[in-house]
Amino acid sequence: MSGPVIILVRPQMGENIGMTARAMANFGLRRLRIVAPRDGWPPAEAALQAAAGASALVTGAEVFPTVEAAAADLTRLFATTARERGQAKPVLTPDLAMAEAARHSGGAGGVGILFGPERTGLENDEVSLADTVMTFPVDPGFASLNLAQAVLLVAYEWRRASGAAAAPFELPQESGPARRETVFAFFAFLEAELDRVDYYSRPERKTIIMRNFRNILHRMNLSEQDVRSLRGVIDALINGGRRRRSRNGDGG
């Protein structure tokens, strides 16, 4: 399933074109179109530098004179706007918009997403070419989202909607979770050692103290290796204490 086409309409800053390419590449989008870039084409060196490794998306971008031309071969078009435009069309946040885009892209459809110039956003006539408005759930007191930041959120939601949003790595599990007999044996060892040093000031408190302590240990979700490590640490502390006491001549 190929991702949506990102269409920057009359972008002003080369850096933002580059940062857009980088944001797209972060989440696996590849198709960039530019409508009437303010500073012409190809863009200044700053755009390629800002792309930081995704400069092939910039140099491979397709350039068009109008929104109509850039969207001609697509079958679904979203217009990104920061404010209400009084146009009677559905308004979706990026998560819902990209869920819809993923459904649409499952068929023969091609999805495009329009982003307006940095300062002004899309013109109302450009918005009217789109099927759906997309907007961001920003704090209304600080709604001005940088162009590449807006693209990033869309690319991120596309990756989630297309089912590729697992973390790239997981909790390393070298030994697997501890079998309960390993955990219970560790409880017994610890309880015996605490008995040996008369830790329970009053015998009737032993049950409560040990129950609390068991629950602390349960919350650790210990692996087999974790239990071995903990037991090693406690052994070392006990034996270190014995050695110290025997060095000081007070028995062991």
Place this chain on the structure above:
Amino acid sequence: MSGPVIILVRPQMGENIGMTARAMANFGLRRLRIVAPRDGWPPAEAALQAAAGASALVTGAEVFPTVEAAAADLTRLFATTARERGQAKPVLTPDLAMAEAARHSGGAGGVGILFGPERTGLENDEVSLADTVMTFPVDPGFASLNLAQAVLLVAYEWRRASGAAAAPFELPQESGPARRETVFAFFAFLEAELDRVDYYSRPERKTIIMRNFRNILHRMNLSEQDVRSLRGVIDALINGGRRRRSRNGDGG
């Protein structure tokens, strides 16, 4: 419910501190802490310019010498990493991490999120101070996320997790959805007009043609105003045709 504290550890570029502040403000985060900024403090003018209206977050940031000091008063600490560190702790994507942060912040807890320096990320010893690793579901072939972009995704997911992620505006509904009698009357008008101009080449096709056409109209989810507008357009086309015909002297 106050949002998590964003903690930039040894940030290198003033612009990134500013862009981080802007990204935080976009999604309602307010608390920024900086550990040992490379270029000292206060930051260069470029940081305030990049903050674009959120410079108060930069000037109000708290600066600390170490991660331990910056996190001392918090009760839950996430470490952001781009790669696996071989540390046996849970690994969450930003959506799950912020859902957990929102649950935690409901009580007396304070949540912090560590972000490492641009070039190297957090040191392993710094990661080991955190309860949980957070990482981004990036394309493994292009995993290098800009610092402020990483903060943006976290702020966005915080806003979603804390239940404030509705779109700031919705589809404008000036007249409300059309009552079915309005829609049926429009069907009848259209069918009668098409009858009048002998649109249905063969009478037996009328049923099929009109059924298809009704379904096209249903898919428009017309409002009361939409029906009035469409009817006005069709009236104008009919009457314009009549006027043109009468001007050309062929009746009307």
